[in-house]
Amino acid sequence: MFAKIFWLGILVSLALPTTSAKAFHKDIYQPRVPEPLLEELQDMDNPFAPTPENIEDGRKIFLGKGYCVLCHGKNGKGLEIPGHKPRDFTDAKWQEIRTDGEMMWILKNGSPGTSMPVRIGKVINEEEGWKAILFIRTFASE
Numbered sequence: 001m002f003a004k005i006f007w008l009g010i011l012v013s014l015a016l017p018t019t020s021a022k023a024f025h026k027d028i029y030q031p032r033v034p035e036p037l038l039e040e041l042q043d044m045d046n047p048f049a050p051t052p053e054n055i056e057d058g059r060k061i062f063l064g065k066g067y068c069v070l071c072h073g074k075n076g077k078g079l080e081i082p083g084h085k086p087r088d089f090t091d092a093k094w095q096e097i098r099t100d101g102e103m104m105w106i107l108k109n110g111s112p113g114t115s116m117p118v119r120i121g122k123v124i125n126e127e128e129g130w131k132a133i134l135f136i137r138t139f140a141s142e
């Protein structure tokens, strides 16, 4: 009886990490945000228009105080860093399926299971986040 419980415990502890790892999907086209929030975030619009001024502000944040460039690179393709690779922002399919609201959630919460860190409230504010997203959109045409 004790042996059974013992082995059951081992099985459960072996199984648990695999189940939580499943929450992170390696497929970059899978949504990164929690399922219950997805619809709301997909409906969320960027409150800032992609004017040359706002994009320029975003570029400065990306290259400067947001430290985005350290992992995402100047060309937005992403550098080789340990663990899961940063997103390739020049990937047209990814640009098409990912919404600004979803990116905003990532900037506030990081991307669980990856080295994508929380940015808003740490190094930038929400307005700067929205502008950085406008800049990320410019990689689409490269």
Ligand code: HEC
Binding pocket: 028, 032, 061, 062, 066, 067, 068, 069, 070, 071, 072, 084, 085, 086, 087, 098, 102, 103, 106, 107, 111, 114, 115, 116, 117, 119, 124, 132, 133, 136
């Ligand atoms: C320490 C490295 C690092 C830094 C700094 C960093 N990122 Fe990331 N970022 C990543 C990684 C790794 C991923 C891939 C995460 C994933 O696949 O979910 C990522 C993914 C993203 C995504 C895409 C997530 C999705 O929905 O597909 C966005 C948007 C993003 N980063 C924006 C930024 C911005 C803006 C900054 C700066 C304010 C920044 N990142 C700084 C490593 C970083």
